[in-house]
Amino acid sequence: MAGLGAVAGLKEELTCPICLGIFRSPVSLSCGHSFCKGCVQEARRGRQGPFSCPLCQACVDPPADPQPNVQLCSIVERLLNAAPRTGEEGCDAPRKEEGDSSGQQEVTLCDFCLWEPQPGVKTCLTCEASLCQAHLSKHTTKSPTKDHVLVEPCDAQSLAERRCPQHGKPLECYCQTDSVCICVLCCVIGSHKSHKIITLEKAFGQAQNIFPKTLETMKTHEAALDRSIASLLEQQEQVKAKGSLQRDQLKSLFDEMRMQLETKEEQVLKTLSHNEEQDLAEIQTEIEKQKKEKDAVSRDVQEMEALRDQKDLLLYTKTFAAIRARKHKPVPNTAGVQLPLPPVILNELTTNNALSFFQQFLSDMQSLFKALPVHQHLTCAAAHPDQTIFDSSFGSYTYSIPHNPYSLPYVRSHQSFSEGCHFWEVDTSNARCWKLGIIHKKIECYLCMCCDYLSVFLGETMITTENFSAGFKVIRVELDCRRNTLSFYNMSVKGGGPAERLKLIQAVSIPSNYPAYATFFVSDGSLKLL
Known part of the structure; x- marks a missing residue:
């Protein structure tokens, strides 16, 4: 049993912090931490600028083909030869077990999983990285990282909000003067150095103490706003109902006015048409009468023209006397027919009078629909x-x-x-x-x-x-x-x-x-x- 425990402890030390499997072609960075050669190359791929150690965040820049750690390779080989492998260790198993959570939204993925990132269960503020359950177990057991501060999973934006935008340090203090979270440098050399500063723990405790009263005040204010909104909504409905009623009444009124105006227009136009028909009929009668008169005169003219060549004295005298004896009505000096006055006389005067009456009507309508103004009525004799x-x-x-x-x-x-x-x-x-x-x-x-x-x-x-x-x-x-x-x-x-x-x-x-x-x-x- 002791031998199995020693082997298990040795395997723990020979596990890659990235893939959580036994080292494969291990390489060491300048900070002293070792990783699989493939894991380092995969972690470095696509990144711009210097590369940071996944464990200590030290700035290291390994070559494109890092040199293997020969002694660590030998130890891993002996371990694998001495203890039969019951299964391939790594983080593939937990990836498969935790793969069911892929349907969740806004999932923060583990920063150490390179091939199939798993959902993170914690975020390390010191490393500024999120860890899945498998990497979290290794992270909390390693002596260099077991004292790091862990919080609920958060993305890069949330991590950036936890650092001072001016100094880049973690926000570890609270300024009571300005009611803001600040870093240590803000307290020492920043704009808050003369302010009243307390720790985040103390600020948290004070907030917890006044939380119930503050919540009650906000709920009271929320209830007051609800009542005010309800009153405004009721007033809104009343205004809508009143406006709809007024619109219907005005529509009915103007429809009635329009109908009466159309009726009056029809009556006036009908009267004008009837008067026009009568005038035209009288003129047409006079035309027919004068056409008949013209036909008679035309016949007399033709007979007179024919009489010009008559040589018989008796016939000439008898025919001339007969034509001359015929009476013709004199043609009136004024052309046309004397017609009665039209029922409607439109000229500039009558048009202006009609428009004046219409303007007075509009003025009366304005007075009719004019709402009483807001006022303070004067009441003095x-x-x-x-x-x-x-x-x-x-x-x-x-x-x-x-x-x-x-x-x-x-x-x-x-x-x-x-x-x-x-x-x-x-x-x-x-x-x-x-x-x-x-x-x-x-x-x-x-x-x-x-x-x-x-x-x-x-x-x-x-x-x-x-x-x-x-x-x-x-x-x-x-x-x-x-x-x-x-x-x-x-x-x-x-x-x-x-x-x-x-x-x-x-x-x-x-x-x-x-x-x-x-x-x-x-x-x-x-x-x-x-």
Whole structure:
């Protein structure tokens, strides 16, 4: 038994670290480690630059035909002659046993297997190589390599991440100041030398201690995000449903409008066609009538031509008298037939009127489908100081009386507007002379009612003016800071659809010099902000 153990120990020492079989034509590298000649040549094949020893990673560069180790060859030969071989030793058997894992993905292969690389079970950080189970057994029993650091199998990229990108050394320390893993040189001569440094083991322990609390915090944040996403998804579905409903309603509305427009077009075209047929029939009747008249005149002309050669006095006189006695209707001085006026008269005036009505229709449609802007509704009464006292919400406004007693007293909002959309509605039923609008970097834009004339001004420029004998009851002022527009609407009509309740008076493009303030002027009566 002792002899068998000695032989087994000797075989262990005479095993090639690469093929895991008894040395075949062993050769020695300059570092002192021995390998099979074929294994060294196979490992060196295709590599650029210096060659490293598979065991100690020492930089060696064996010749293309390394010299055999004669003494080791003799020992191997004696061993093989002394002990009968029960089977060819090597790593072929484990390759066949572990070959079933070829179907796995992302398998890290053994760096020592040259012909049929097997899946690695560990990676040596010192050797920077992955080892299969057979090479791992030899690696852990050899005294030079048994103290190497082994980790789970990882590829070359993972191994590179374990080394300092600046110094190329293993990442063995942890910088608490910057929360990064660093190498020893980073602690001594690098940018982290004045930072708080601990070992990876201590950093691992600290991370383990705070891991449950950190995980719980992340789970809480994840749950909050889930709730927020669920709320957004619900809102998304609501918007989709609302948008689909609105699209269907608008489609139905425009289909109805299109159908009525097509019906009206058909009626107008049919009327025009009928009128055209009647005119043509009347003209055709007149043509047939005048053709008959022409035929009669043509016959008289022929008889007259024939009478020219008549020598008989009686026949000549009798025939001439008969032809002359025939009566012919005079031809009208004006050519054509007097036709009635057409049912539709198209000229530049009527075309412009039709287009004007259509533009008004589009304006009404815009008012109909215009969504209410985001706003902070103004809720303060504004009135002439001699007639009305401001209510409790007057704090939002600045009231000012000009030095000139003939000027219009005005109220200006404390609140300014620089973004978004805002509107306010004013009851003007108790005022005969008033102005509503904004003051905008010393430029005013307002709607003015005075002496039954309604005018729109931008600064000193009159945009439009029109006579209105009946005063307005409610005026709506809309400020759109996004589009730089100020719009005035008449809201005096109650009931009916949105287009009937909201009539656009004028929309004015204003400069973008914000902020703007709401202004109210009155000289006869009072204004009330709704």
